[in-house]
Amino acid sequence: MIKTDILIIGAGPTGLFAVFEAGLLKLKCHIIDALPQPGGQLSELYPKKPIYDIPGFPEVKAGQLVDNLMEQIKSFQPGFTLGEKAQDIEKQEDGSFIVTTDHGTKHHAPIIAIAGGLGSFVPRKPPIANLSLFENKGVHYMVKDPEQFRDKSVVIAGGGDSALDWSIYLADIASEVTLVHRRNEFRGALESVDRVKELKDIGKIKLITPAEIVDVHGGEHLESVSIRMNNNPEEDFELDTDYFIPLFGLSPKLGPIADWGLEIEKNAIKVDNTLDYQTNIPGIYAIGDVNTYPGKLKLILCGFHEATLMCQSAFRRIHPDKRYVMKYTTVGGVTGFDGTRKEAPKAVIRSID
Amino acid sequence: MDVKITIVDREGTSHQVDAPTDMAMNLMEVIRSYELAPEGTIGICGGMAMCASCQCYVQSNTPLPEKGDEEEAMLAEAFYVEDNSRLSCQLPITERMEGLKIEIAPSEE
Numbered sequence: 001m002i003k004t005d006i007l008i009i010g011a012g013p014t015g016l017f018a019v020f021e022a023g024l025l026k027l028k029c030h031i032i033d034a035l036p037q038p039g040g041q042l043s044e045l046y047p048k049k050p051i052y053d054i055p056g057f058p059e060v061k062a063g064q065l066v067d068n069l070m071e072q073i074k075s076f077q078p079g080f081t082l083g084e085k086a087q088d089i090e091k092q093e094d095g096s097f098i099v100t101t102d103h104g105t106k107h108h109a110p111i112i113a114i115a116g117g118l119g120s121f122v123p124r125k126p127p128i129a130n131l132s133l134f135e136n137k138g139v140h141y142m143v144k145d146p147e148q149f150r151d152k153s154v155v156i157a158g159g160g161d162s163a164l165d166w167s168i169y170l171a172d173i174a175s176e177v178t179l180v181h182r183r184n185e186f187r188g189a190l191e192s193v194d195r196v197k198e199l200k201d202i203g204k205i206k207l208i209t210p211a212e213i214v215d216v217h218g219g220e221h222l223e224s225v226s227i228r229m230n231n232n233p234e235e236d237f238e239l240d241t242d243y244f245i246p247l248f249g250l251s252p253k254l255g256p257i258a259d260w261g262l263e264i265e266k267n268a269i270k271v272d273n274t275l276d277y278q279t280n281i282p283g284i285y286a287i288g289d290v291n292t293y294p295g296k297l298k299l300i301l302c303g304f305h306e307a308t309l310m311c312q313s314a315f316r317r318i319h320p321d322k323r324y325v326m327k328y329t330t331v332g333g334v335t336g337f338d339g340t341r342k343e344a345p346k347a348v349i350r351s352i353d
Numbered sequence: 354m355d356v357k358i359t360i361v362d363r364e365g366t367s368h369q370v371d372a373p374t375d376m377a378m379n380l381m382e383v384i385r386s387y388e389l390a391p392e393g394t395i396g397i398c399g400g401m402a403m404c405a406s407c408q409c410y411v412q413s414n415t416p417l418p419e420k421g422d423e424e425e426a427m428l429a430e431a432f433y434v435e436d437n438s439r440l441s442c443q444l445p446i447t448e449r450m451e452g453l454k455i456e457i458a459p460s461e462e
Contacts, residue, residue, distance in 0.1 A: 127461070266391065
């Protein structure tokens with residue numbers, strides 16, 4: 001069981017900055033995120049795009065902002081549970097919470113801060129009628145264990161980097177790799193596109209374009225897929241395969257958090273914006289893009305503000321008897337949990353003779 | 354100056370709306386400003402052509418700007434794509450759009 005003061009759900013900019021504000025109050029944080037790396041949307045969707053409205057940064061690339069935030073919070077030693085999705089929450093008798101991920105990892109904290117942005121990123125599933133019947137029975141939306149496909153036939157659909165990269169990787173493992181894409185053009189890295197072409201020329205990858213998978217068939221396990229060429233139903237044909245891996249990128253979904261008993265409005269969690277961004281469940285806060293209140297703006301800079309007020313409120317919940325006044329970092333410096341200390345240099349006082 | 358645009362929502366209801374040409378708005382933002390699709394189901398990526406949640410079908414012969422590479426690439430990965438599909442976030446509102454008619458594509462689920 002992982003124990004912490006504030007359990008943050010979501011490693012986007014708002015969740016990361018919350019670690020800093022909590023650290024100033026000597027509160028420890030642990031972050032859960034469904035993605036394998038911190039940064040949320042900024043890392044997953046647009047790491048190379050510039051942002052122009054971070055106060056003090058006339059221009060900063062999204063990926064750079066995440067790097068900076070990670071550096072800023074480093075000395076507060078946040079824990080991370082990455083690649084796992086927060087699934088269940090149980091309130092304990094003492095008012096604290098246990099949050100369990102989809103991998104079964106348990107986290108115990110008196111305060112939960114949901115900084116889930118648009119939700120957790122989950123694979124986009126193509127609208128094929130019987131697809132869900134074969135999930136994990138031949139249909140996989142991501143490759144977790146490539147060895148599973150050894151000496152099996154695999155059909156991959158998609159035209160982006162992950163479709164290209166996995167086609168290349170599995171070409172050496174699977175008995176047969178067929179890549180199906182709706183266009184003749186692929187939009188992945190040039191070297192990946194070139195490599196797929198090489199593998200196609202030597203017969204290690206079968207390329208079917210422009211085409212898409214329109215149906216899946218089988219009994220207990222997937223046995224074949226229907227492929228439509230040129231968007232023309234008359235050209236449909238069936239292809240036997242052991243596995244079908246649709247790779248159409250990720251999209252965010254609020255997911256299991258929607259069932260935690262929180263008040264939801266417009267696909268976001270309602271919070272008290274007059275005070276501390278607490279939800280209808282005391283001890284659970286929602287900050288950043290995941291929350292809503294009158295006048296809400298989904299901006300990183302607003303998330304930073306919300307994270308700061310949330311931490312002050314969390315401190316008062318955890319330490320109801322402690323007296324506290326906010327201190328400027330310029331005055332108090334930053335004392336990390338790792339023993340490091342940053343502070344403003346003392347002014348030199350010297351007389352001039 | 355405003356232009357009149359007809360927007361058919363995901364339930365099939367037609368709305369005629371005034372879209373401003375002087376606010377640097379795109380069609381996705383016009384749809385959101387009139388709340389013709391629930392928040393969180395349209396314009397999820399904020400207008401970067403990185404999701405297809407604002408996909409629409411163009412139903413009039415109104416002249417529109419050509420698709421850029423990013424829009425083409427996203428439409429190649431999107432679902433429910435038709436020949437007249439566009440990403441509404443990539444369509445800035447201009448005076449030439451007077452009389453445009455579009456239908457919002459189904460949301461991916």
